[in-house]
Amino acid sequence: MNPREADTLIVGGGIIGLSIAWRLARTGHRVTVLERDTAGAHASRMAAGMLAATAEVGYEEFDLYALCTHAVRRWPSFASELEEDSGIPVDFRSQGTMVVARDADAATALRRAYDFQQEHGFVVEWLSRAEALDREPFLSPRIAAAVYAADDHSVDNRAVIRALVAAIQKFGGHVEEQAEVTAVEMDASGRRHRVRTSQGGAEWTAPQIVLAAGAWSQGIAGLPDDVRPPVRPVKGQILTLRMEPPFRLEHVVRGARAYLVPRSDGRLVVGATSEEMGFNTELTAGGVWSILDGAWELVPGIHDLPVLETDVGLRPGSRDHQPIVGWSAAAGLFMATGHYRHGVILSSATADAAASVLLGGEMPAIMHPFSPSRFRKSA
Ligand SMILES: Cc1cc2nc3c(=O)[nH]c(=O)nc-3n(C[C@H](O)[C@H](O)[C@H](O)COP(=O)(O)OP(=O)(O)OC[C@H]3O[C@@H](n4cnc5c(N)ncnc54)[C@H](O)[C@@H]3O)c2cc1C
Numbered sequence: 252m253n254p255r256e257a258d259t260l261i262v263g264g265g266i267i268g269l270s271i272a273w274r275l276a277r278t279g280h281r282v283t284v285l286e287r288d289t290a291g292a293h294a295s296r297m298a299a300g301m302l303a304a305t306a307e308v309g310y311e312e313f314d315l316y317a318l319c320t321h322a323v324r325r326w327p328s329f330a331s332e333l334e335e336d337s338g339i340p341v342d343f344r345s346q347g348t349m350v351v352a353r354d355a356d357a358a359t360a361l362r363r364a365y366d367f368q369q370e371h372g373f374v375v376e377w378l379s380r381a382e383a384l385d386r387e388p389f390l391s392p393r394i395a396a397a398v399y400a401a402d403d404h405s406v407d408n409r410a411v412i413r414a415l416v417a418a419i420q421k422f423g424g425h426v427e428e429q430a431e432v433t434a435v436e437m438d439a440s441g442r443r444h445r446v447r448t449s450q451g452g453a454e455w456t457a458p459q460i461v462l463a464a465g466a467w468s469q470g471i472a473g474l475p476d477d478v479r480p481p482v483r484p485v486k487g488q489i490l491t492l493r494m495e496p497p498f499r500l501e502h503v504v505r506g507a508r509a510y511l512v513p514r515s516d517g518r519l520v521v522g523a524t525s526e527e528m529g530f531n532t533e534l535t536a537g538g539v540w541s542i543l544d545g546a547w548e549l550v551p552g553i554h555d556l557p558v559l560e561t562d563v564g565l566r567p568g569s570r571d572h573q574p575i576v577g578w579s580a581a582a583g584l585f586m587a588t589g590h591y592r593h594g595v596i597l598s599s600a601t602a603d604a605a606a607s608v609l610l611g612g613e614m615p616a617i618m619h620p621f622s623p624s625r626f627r628k629s630a
Pocket of ligand 1: 295
């Protein structure tokens with residue numbers, strides 16, 4: 252195959268673009284991912300890897316949590332198929348999540364969320380302080396209560412990226428790194444769209460293009476103005492610590508101001524801020540302080556752990572904070588963006604849905620509420 256001609260070109264090699272490419276490539280479809288930097292170098296690398304449909308539930312976001320629940324249920328088979336295709340383990344952990352209230356005020360808010368979750372069929376268990384400490388001994392003895400969400404899992408998103416690249420290549424797909432898309436030219440007849448890249452102006456063609464450029468999706472040159480998705484960057488600062496014996500967390504621990512996500516290799520990811528700062532990616536003293544202060548009041552034993560890494564990522568936030576998945580108004584241009592704080596969870600469901608449509612099938616009903624058409628002025 253000439254890699255410059257494809258059945259589908261994907262703009263952006265984050266977890267969303269790569270997951271779609273993998274699902275397509277394993278059917279024999281000719282797919283090429285064009286990535287400006289290295290695969291998964293941005294939000295998808297910085298993420299904590301929580302697969303948390305229950306703990307992430309916002310009141311009345313019924314369509315979104317139906318989708319998140321569906322996506323989390325798909326994750327065990329998604330992870331095992333990916334491990335089998337790539338030979339790379341992705342550290343899928345199913346120990347569940349402890350949502351912790353640090354004091355009586357937080358416990359009242361947690362109880363409201365718990366009642367709502369129970370009413371809507373989520374598997375949640377109310378734990379007293381003693382019960383919570385019994386299950387997770389490094390929680391602070393000062394906490395008021397906790398909710399155990401058995402169905403909220405986690406995965407090592409960096410390992411997922413490596414595995415996706417390997418799996419795409421195994422099935423003959425291409426991941427072109429250092430290939431910034433400098434122009435998308437949609438062919439009015441809808442048959443042969445062109446994409447130009449920074450690699451000496453190299454030109455790529457395909458009958459369908461997927462826009463999966465994360466926080467940069469709105470600004471890709473050449474897109475017709477009326478299809479530019481309303482996506483903005485939402486800055487997140489995040490840290491990685493190293494758990495040293497006897498310290499050990501087994502569950503994901505979440506509070507109002509921070510979360511802690513253990514990996515099986517001993518890393519502990521602690522996050523995250525959420526800031527409207529445009530494309531600013533500076534680490535700040537205030538950001539690091541607020542994450543550590545919020546985490547420390549839940550799990551004081553982090554105090555002496557070594558800091559391995561500090562990172563800043565940009566979440567692709569749509570106007571309504573829900574993903575944008577489906578055909579745009581421009582024939583042949585498919586959107587897979589706006590996954591905001593749920594891109595790792597939703598990569599499973601988005602990849603399945605996008606692959607179905609791009610291979611000529613139906614969009615699953617669960618994805619209908621997330622069509623780009625909801626942002627059209629006439630819609
Ligand atoms: C601190 C933090 C913690 C998070 N934690 C979680 C979590 O626990 N669970 C969860 O589900 N989600 C989490 N998220 C959200 C998740 O990371 C994102 O929703 C997800 O990574 C979005 O994936 P993406 O592929 O759309 O974007 P990205 O990973 O940003 O990928 C987009 C890619 O497009 C490329 N690109 C841009 N412009 C061009 C161009 N012109 N040409 C070619 N390529 C281009 C970029 O280089 C980039 O690699 C977190 C995010 C942050 C920042």
